[in-house]
Amino acid sequence: MDKGILRNVAINLFGLVLPTFVSLVTVPPYIKMLGVDRYGVIALVWTLIGYFSVLDLGMSMAAQNQISKAYASKDAEACERVFWSAFWLNFITGAVGGLLIYSGGALYTAYFTHVTPELRHEVYLALPWLAVAIPIANVSWVFAGAINGAERFGIYNTNQTLGTFLFQLLPLGAAWAIAPNLQTVIAAAVLARLLAGLLLGRAALRVLGIKHVRGPRFDTSKALFNFGGWMLVSSLTMTVADSLDRMMLGAGMGARFVTYYTVPQNLVTRLNLVPNALGRTLFPRLSALHREHADEIAAQSLQFLNAVFTPVAIGAIVVLEPFLRVWVGPVIAGHGAPVGRFLIVAVWLIGQAGVTRILIQSQNNPAAAARVGLVELPLYAGLLWLGISRFGLPGAAAAVLFRALFDYVVLLWLSRIHSRTIVVDMFAHLSFLAAALAIAWWLPDAIYAIGAGVVLALANCVWSVATTPLLRGYARSLLFRLNLRKSA
Structure with missing residues (x-):
């Protein structure tokens, strides 16, 4: 990259x-x-x-x-x-x-x-x-x-x-x-x-x-409609899916529980700034490239996003509950923190799925990405209904997490890039997130949890640099520049 x-x-x-x-x-x-x-x-x-x-x-x-x-x-x-x-x-x-x-x-x-x-x-x-x-x-x-x-x-x-x-x-x-x-x-x-x-x-x-x-021009307008129509379908299905959890919670559990869910959700979705910035950058670049080069850039982007976004997600998981307690009080924090932790992992997966979706769309196949959303929406609605009726707020958050994982797996398969290395890298970083979830749940003292989260985030950064040639190159370049400045 x-x-x-x-x-x-x-x-x-x-x-x-x-x-x-x-x-x-x-x-x-x-x-x-x-x-x-x-x-x-x-x-x-x-x-x-x-x-x-x-x-x-x-x-x-x-x-x-x-x-x-x-x-x-x-x-x-x-x-x-x-x-x-x-x-x-x-x-x-x-x-x-x-x-x-x-x-x-x-x-x-x-x-x-x-x-x-x-x-x-x-x-x-x-x-x-x-x-x-x-x-x-x-x-x-x-x-x-x-x-x-x-x-x-x-x-x-x-x-x-x-x-x-x-x-x-x-x-x-x-x-x-x-x-x-x-x-x-x-x-x-x-x-x-x-x-x-x-x-x-x-x-x-x-x-x-x-x-x-x-x-x-008629021929140009027709080509724009052919591409844009499927982009519109993707946008509509994603818009409906993104609001469906709150709508079904309101219908099934009442307005109070929507508040318990929406407050951490609105906070967590702010983390989307990083993958959104990457996605906005990638779409025109991948549109202009031939398929082989586009695949290479997409694979590197996934590694880069894991390396940058995983430490951020680890930090968000361990500080979420203490922050909510200070910001909105212990009642909302008690209900909302477990939900928010699941949603952080979901946002992490959605960011990676977004890269593969952009690769598919930019290479003139927006219909494939749109069909995923059409197939997924009724399945997601059923999973939400089951999760809310059986488990309440955690059930809704778990349904969102499963939807994000479904997006990741299916879009990665449809993108047809070399997936083995990418999947191994994803699961390695996902294990760090699982450790962060364990820390947030099992260490009740906020200071100890945040300290352990910092150590875990640093370990994840070391892992990323050690296992990713692209990041090792960036690290060497940064150290070389720092040495030159010290010498000067």
């Missing part, structure tokens, strides 16, 4: 962490200025808009796949053809979505949000702005796909971070300067999205060297 991939992983990780931090910091001022009710309505409104991401139809990922191939072969005409075809397709579907939300937003607000007549009226006044937000979001995804397809992640993350600042701060400023009501805040948020989209679009045009507006 070359240094360019590692540099892009670091850039993407930073680009994921900073917007998350900005979003968390601005929540208290929003609640203080708008009040709990208005802030809750805004959260519901943006959730509703999030559902309309289905109108992307997988075009942004399809465009990224095609542009990465054309950009790598320096085919500027193909880049331009794919870009404008995806742009117009997403603009049209976004406009349709805007009309739908304009006509259906009033119904949603009246019957599903349970708000006061005053707040309902404010949402009605904001509906035209919400309608405009859908096509803006749709075409922005195409701009992002184009920039990432060219592997210009620094440009993308700079624009993405700037867009997050605008989206969080401009509505806050409008509420303070004009009026703390929904129509003002939503209008300012849509204007922020528009400004961010224009900046992202200008960056995409510059990266690809596009100077003229063109219409869509």
